Amino acid sequence: DAGVIQSPRHEVTEMGQEVTLRCKPISGHNSLFWYRQTMMRGLELLIYFNNNVPIDDSGMPEDRFSAKMPNASFSTLKIQPSEPRDSAVYFCASTNTQGPFYGYTFGSGTRLTVV
Amino acid sequence: RKEVEQDPGPFNVPEGATVAFNCTYSNSASQSFFWYRQDCRKEPKLLMSVYSSGNEDGRFTAQLNRASQYISLLIRDSKLSDSATYLCVAPTDSWGKFQFGAGTQVVVTP
Numbered sequence: 001d002a003g004v005i006q007s008p009r010h011e012v013t014e015m016g017q018e019v020t021l022r023c024k025p026i027s028g029h030n031s032l033f034w035y036r037q038t039m040m041r042g043l044e045l046l047i048y049f050n051n052n053v054p055i056d057d058s059g060m061p062e063d064r065f066s067a068k069m070p071n072a073s074f075s076t077l078k079i080q081p082s083e084p085r086d087s088a089v090y091f092c093a094s095t096n097t098q099g100p101f102y103g104y105t106f107g108s109g110t111r112l113t114v115v
Numbered sequence: 116r117k118e119v120e121q122d123p124g125p126f127n128v129p130e131g132a133t134v135a136f137n138c139t140y141s142n143s144a145s146q147s148f149f150w151y152r153q154d155c156r157k158e159p160k161l162l163m164s165v166y167s168s169g170n171e172d173g174r175f176t177a178q179l180n181r182a183s184q185y186i187s188l189l190i191r192d193s194k195l196s197d198s199a200t201y202l203c204v205a206p207t208d209s210w211g212k213f214q215f216g217a218g219t220q221v222v223v224t225p
Contacts, residue, residue: 035215042217043159043202056212091158103149103204104213106158 002026004107006092012113018080021110024073025094033104034067034077035091043091049075050097082114118142119205121216128193128223135189136219138203148186149204150177153218159202163188193223 005024013019025032033048047057049069057067064083069075079086089111093104120139128134140148147166151159163170165186169178176189186205190197203216 043215045212045214048212103151103161103164106160109158 004092004094004105006090006107006110008110009108010111010113012115013082015083015114016081017114018078019082019086019112019114021077021079021090021092021112023075023077023092023107025075025092026105027073029094029096029105030072031095031097032069032075033093033095034075035093035106036088037091037109038088046077079112082112084114087112087114118207118214119203119216121203121219123217123219125220125222128190128197128221130193130195130223130225132193133189133191134193134221135187136201136221137185137187138205138216138219139183139185140203140205141184142205142207143181143184145206147206148177148179149213150175150186150188151202151204151215153200153202155199159215162201190221193221195223195225197221198223 007022031050034046035043036046037043046059047067048055052069065079067077089109091109092107095104118141126134149164150162152162153159163172163177165177165179174191178187200218200220202218204213207214
């Protein structure tokens with residue numbers, strides 16, 4: 001199993017630019033989560049999808065953030081325009097909510113730096 | 116009150132010693148909990164699940180106290196490789212949605 005795959009691993013961009021983060025969940029998992037982690041705020045849930053449908057986006061900071069899941073094997077998190085305060089590690093995680101729950105599996109994360 | 120609270124530490128532990136730390140949760144209806152381990156600049160990885168009163172896996176023991184609404188993690192015979200941040204995870208009111216604690220840092224010293 002390849003695990004949850006995120007790209008890019010690192011992204012450095014200038015303030016005002018558009019940033020797109022990508023995630024491929026584990027095959028067979030029906031739920032996908034986008035998290036952001038900073039030293040100050042820890043792990044924050046931004047949005048999660050179940051069966052490709054957004055269930056809860058209450059953690060999305062503002063309208064500059066948007067997420068899509070066009071199919072079961074791909075999701076994107078877009079920030080436009082980016083700001084320095086968006087600098088963080090963004091993790092994607094997936095799980096299967098059908099049957100016993102065994103926790104989330106995280107991707108390696110995207111380290112975003114906005115200058 | 117935060118949904119999941121942890122002592123941030125750090126817990127400085129001599130190699131071979133035992134260390135234990137707790138995590139409190141606010142949702143009294145919670146049924147399943149998890150401990151994750153996160154190494155510096157890495158993703159969180161599942162360490163243990165806690166579904167009933169407790170769970171043991173080698174040197175690691177997780178316990179659940181429903182009356183006082185906390186879970187604990189105990190590490191026996193600490194190894195240098197146990198140095199990490201340990202994240203407590205508890206369910207929220209929303210189905211399928213879990214809340215992560217801020218983490219407890221453990222530093223095992225030679």
